[in-house]
Amino acid sequence: MPQAAKLPAASSVEVAVDFDSSIQSLSALDAAAYRLIGTATCQVHRAGDHYLCRLISSANPQKGPVLGPDELKERFLNLVADENLRARVAARTDGVRNVILALAFGALATNQNDAG
């Protein structure tokens, strides 16, 4: 029997994942969604204190096999976890990164200034 009018097409899979917006950043969700391009689309909605992510796997993925709903959810959660970790690393290391870049290339700026 047909169910709700908005069934996804038979060849694609839809999954919803939600996050507590007080502890999950939107930018990490965006970054994870970007990495998922070609495998699945991701739409992020804000609902109260949650982010709702609607993932639809591509019928014709650019790489890898078509993902089932559990695999897609797991993949997305892993990607988000990785992005959250990247954000933590960046917060702790951006300062010293700038120091190293200045050590590496700062002399060039000085030279250019001297040269007028």
Place this chain on the structure above:
Amino acid sequence: MARFSSPEAFGAAAEDLSLFPFNFERAGVNQYLVANLVGDFIRLTEAELHKLVDLQIRPGDGLYEKAYAAHLVTGTNQKSQRQLLAARLRSRMSFLQQTTPLHIFVVTLRCEHSCPYCQVSRQSTDRSRFDMSEQTAMRALDIAFASPTARIKIEFQGGEPLLNFPLIRKIVAAAKQRSGKKLDFVIASNLALLDNTVLEFCKENDVLLSTSLDGPADLHNKNRPRPGGNSHELAVAGIRRAREILGPDRVGALMTTTEASLDRVDEIIDEYLQLGLDGIFLRPLSPFGFAIKTKQFAKYDARKWLAFYERGLRRVLEINRQGTPFREFYAALLLTRMLSDRPIGYVDLRSPAGAGLGALVYNYDGSVFASDEGRMLAETGDDAFRLGHVEHDSYNSLILSDKLIGAISSSLTQCAPECSTCVYESHCGADPVYHHATQGDALGIKPLSAFCARQKGIMGLLLDILENSPEDAAILRRWAAA
């Protein structure tokens, strides 16, 4: 009485530790591949990665030692590692000090082959209005000599450049007349028109020859139709003759991959081996020119090509294990990036991109392009990488043009989504022309990019060999040496 302190006396306290920047990627169940600021790789479990980020590590626990040697962690008040990273980073980026080393002169569009994948649009042999004029050539030489680098390479391309050999003579003579730069010359030719005159000229003027050799006869001829169907025969004869007269290190061959090549990498490599060539460059098919029109590009995706590449690389390693030195040149380039900090200016493997900064292309009609592929786009009506014209532009106006700056800055891997946090970023490059041609955008969406998939695939393969196959790893390490 001498008194010595135990190892514990020399370890840093937890509060004195700091993280250095690093990128990472999941690499399997409970495994991460981690790369530091200059691209040194180590593998960590998930637990180790979290311990590292939280600085829950101590001298003597094994993880501290791995992380310290890989410049992931340091003593907050220490100085040497950050100076070391800065010095290594500066070395890796120092290719930027050599702009623009390569200048390509398209001396004619005429050609007597009709290769389906050809990046050059064909014009039949008797139409001499598709030859570069001497005036254009001299203006282009002005621009080339205005580039700041002390050494430039002038490469003659076409069509078939030997169809305008008189102009090549003039350009070489004129270039040598000018002072101020060391010069290298290359002619990229199908060698069908190679005769003693050309060979003598090359020998006298130290000109390198570069030709195409796609594989055994049937494959090569299928890729390169020529009236007479003897492209392979002429190429092989040309290579042999040129090696004999000019010397084996003065002649190089490049293959181009088509769908027909994908199942035959062993034969292609054997063809190169038989001719005594010292290596092969396993290239992907470029999505330009006739390739797009004839749908060559659509015919295979990154996965198929990677399978082809892996098989080819393993065959090359086998040849080495059997005692014959033979390289895969793209792997050698990547390994130089991965195992040393020597700067590589290879135009397709750098960020900022090599378009314009690494090479300028002077078309037969005087238009100047940021790359060979950029010129091919123009043939299909897309001027995105046409920087100007020799009549009214100077080196500075070309290099500082909005088009070029826009393409280079918008495609920087250091700033791009996914690229900037990619574990392979230190060894990869921006290819704005490729991404513009395939996605309409200089940056491209990397998850959709076959360039990206290929880069990750090759580097993953090289890492796997370096980590798990000691004999092959020793061979690969030597490809990275100076």
Place this chain on the structure above:
Amino acid sequence: MTLPLYGTASRSAGFSSDKARSVVRLRSVDSAAERHVADFALARTPDDIRRAIEAEWPSILVVSDGSIDLPGTFTGRLVAVPPKYDYLADGDVIGIDHASRKFRTLYRRNSAHNSFLVTERCNNYCLMCSQPPKNVDDRWILSEIKESLPLIDPATGALTFTGGETLSDWEDFIAVLKECRDRLPATAIQVLTNGRAFADSRIVDAWKDIGHPFLMAAIPVYASVDHVHDHVVQAKGAFDETILGILKLKDRGQRVEIRVVLHALTAPIIEDTGRWIARNLPFVDHVALMGLENTGFAIANDAMLWMDPVDYGDGLARAVDHLSAAGVNVSVYNLPKCVLPKSVWPHALQSISDWKNGFVEECDRCDAKTTCSGFFTTGRPRFSRGVRAITAQRDELTTLAD
């Protein structure tokens, strides 16, 4: 047998009391070379003495076990040393203390291994130190070296400066190096140093300003990890300063050799250390991986440090492979070929200073003896269980075993 470079003269006379020490150069009696005030005629027999006096030598050094008869007319300086110093020859330089008659051989012209100890002070305290540090005011040593330089044959191929930490009094020491540059322009100079002083830009700049054409700083690095290196050298912060020093030296175009002494703390990790040097410091001019000299502190710490070289051979071979694949010049010092993997043999050099170099009985029937480093004779030599003559027969056996 270890050549005795230190000793006490059996007699000395004629030295002035206005200074405590003198530097002496030996000359053969018949030498026609221009005489320097520090020159002593070298006599071994009564006849030599007679001829020396006839040739109007104002000073004479006698190698003799018996009593020496000098004519009463001789009013010059005299030193007599026992026969075990018979190696002394024309061109050699010694330093002698007037009061105690103690002397040291500072320089031997016919040796390829001349080294000057600059000081016994050091800011490291390596567990295996062959010259254990002493906190003494020995700045007189640099003065003595300065006095010796004009006496050294300018045709000398190479000189080494060692210690202690050679840069302890860096200003005075750099002045000595400038003297070397001026007086011995063709002599290559190697300075053994822990490199920590070069973390100070003033000192590196002063080093660069010497402008010596053949100067090399030889600097030990024992690990790719700070606390491991620091523990070996017993100084917290040493690794950071040493690496920074190396970077600053290379930044100013100075020549650097990295040394790794191999023992139980450094050899098990030598592959990692070699790979780290290949990746991070491939621009150094040379890397020397060195067998342990079992003398000084190495004896006190024997239980912690002794490791049979055959047990670290595989790691050593891999370290050598990483380094040479990266284009680094790498040598293995102080280890006999029989205990090394074959892949390492091309890198194994005869490296032990002649005065402390020896072989064992097993070596008499070895084919590789002439190109082998042999063993140290100093301290308490410990021998690997792998010491065995290399013969064609042994090669066959090895092949069978494979």
